[in-house]
Amino acid sequence: MTPHRNAEASPTPAQLRRWRRYLADERAERAVYETLAEKRTGEERMILLGLAEAEQRHEQHWIDLLGDDAARATAPSPRRALLRFFAQHFGSVFVLALAQRAEGSSPYTADTDASRQMAADEMVHEEVVRALATAGRRRLSGNFRAAVFGANDGLVSNLALVMGIGATGVGSGLVLVSGVAGLLAGALSMAAGEFVSVRSQRELVSASQPTQVTLSAAPHLDLDHNELVLVYKARGMTEEAAEHRAAERMGYFACDCDPSRSFRPEDERPAEDHEDTMGSAVGASASSFCFFASGALIPILPYLFGMTGVAALVLSVALVGIALLCTGAVVGLLSGAPPLRRALRQLAIGWGAAAVTYVLGLLFGTTVV
Template sequence: MSSDSSSAQPTPAQIRRWRRYLADEIAEGAIYRELAERRTGQERQILLGLAEAEERHEAYWRTKLGEHARHVRPSTRRMFLRWLARHFGSVFVLALAQRAESSSPYEKDADATAQMAADEQVHEEVIRALATAGRARLSGNFRAAVFGANDGLVSNLALVMGIGATGVASGFVLFSGIAGLLAGALSMAAGEYVSVRSQRELLTASRPTQVTLAAAPNLDLDANELVLIYKARGMSDEDAEHRVAERMGLFTCDCNPSFSLHPEARAEELEKEHEELGSAPGAAASSFAFFASGAVIPILPYIFGLSGTGAVVLSLVLVGLALLGTGGVVGLLSGASPLKRGLRQLGIGLGAAAVTYCLGLLFETTAV
């Protein structure tokens, strides 16, 4: 329990802190209930279980606060998260909830119990597990979309900075930027299509077939290679022979579930890998669209007629904001700090632009 005695009067600092904790517990419980409304089955029960745990924490802080527990309002961040849960209930909300659970201050606060700190650690892992399926569904086409947008931002910004630094006319910079947009988008789409299609074909080639069922009736009982199929799938000699005997019709009792499910489990695993890859046309379309949407941002100032230093500065600002946004989304989905991921993307993009700009200065020419 808390190090404070039950009769001790809390300090103003403790009251403020406890009220913040209470507000967060109320909001998190509401978030989990909102998410549960959009789920069914076991996932719904898990979310409701988390909500009940938050209610226990809420009751603890209400007891500690006494009359000070009245009129507690959640933070703006928690209210926004609850709004997202109510209207979307997506993997983004689970990722935000995971991050909220991971940043719990209970472990370092003597006023919280060790059990509550342990609860928060468990809650983070539960949310991480619930978010895994959503992240897997996004990891194919979403990966292509994010990479495409970032490549478009960085590569076209670097191109525009490099060409612009040579001193050529703004119309030439705009033409170069449009050419870079089209060339890069087409290249990204083609590369992503080939990559995903090739990976799916490799997975398909590895998928177990039903040849053991089709061929078994016509095989020689005393001399056949059926056992080699199951050995190749990873079964032990004993399990493989047992499986062959069952396939050949010597008995119908499948007495060893651990190996009887092995081919089917492998097929399900391959199907899951297919899902995570996404479709080749979808990945290609995402790459093209997002590369183009990213690549158009550096040339927006030139499209609207700006030139010189003003166009360069505005281009850098627009691209910087976009890089912060894409990096933040990736950080959010991965459960990491959105700010750190955004700053990392910003540093990479502006670093590449700085290099090409310096190279452009080396080849500076008279503007025409």
């Protein structure tokens, strides 16, 4: 049904401004999906074009309501403008994560000027974009997790070390040496720990994968004393389903004539299929080392450039604060959570740890060089 303006009840200036903003946002979102579609192929491209087509229908709704007022240009909201900029220059999972948040914050549900269908569209769009972003998040979840944790550990631990040592009143040279030692020790420890963790996880998954021994052993088994049934029962199948599958494996069925009794759990995937979610041991280890080192370098930058005393400590805290805000915001974006809230949480944790060690350094302060 095409919306129309009531001649007896003209829209208020506030309504016109809101409609023009909605129109600008819809145009920006359509441009985002069209831009992303240009960088994709296959089914994903078609899905993005479908989203763009839906946004175009929403555009037309506001154009019909605005009438001649639709010609007056209005800038989209800052979030949509930023989203469009990222889509044009990056086109990565970050853009999909931002688009997911934009779709999830649609005002159409509470606005009677928008149709119920449009409000429902926006809710469904959020789920569509969430699904598109899932693959990218999965690819990042291995090495990216190690990188983010490594950077944050480096920032927080070395800032705490620098603050604690600096509060004791020792010379700036000793603070710098302590910071460099903390950087190297922490980076090596993180790299070794991440390597062992991922390698152990891979070995555990590999040991849990079903083998194909049933295929080679099945033709020689006795149906009346069939241990193959025990294999499938151990994997969680019912007695009836296990007997069905065992008979199939032994060649008594030409095909799996009862798919409902098939047992295809997620963990029957080959171990290599878990590559995306776990990452490689070497990649995770290298990421941990590099990002811990880069994070741990920031607190000691003022000392590397010759600063001393309180000024060096204050600048170190400020630099680490900026870095914590950035890493927290990135994690928030990728997880679909509010980036500002995650950024402030990271900042509070990092500064809190540094404050504790600073107080301890003051309590146990000494002038020993």
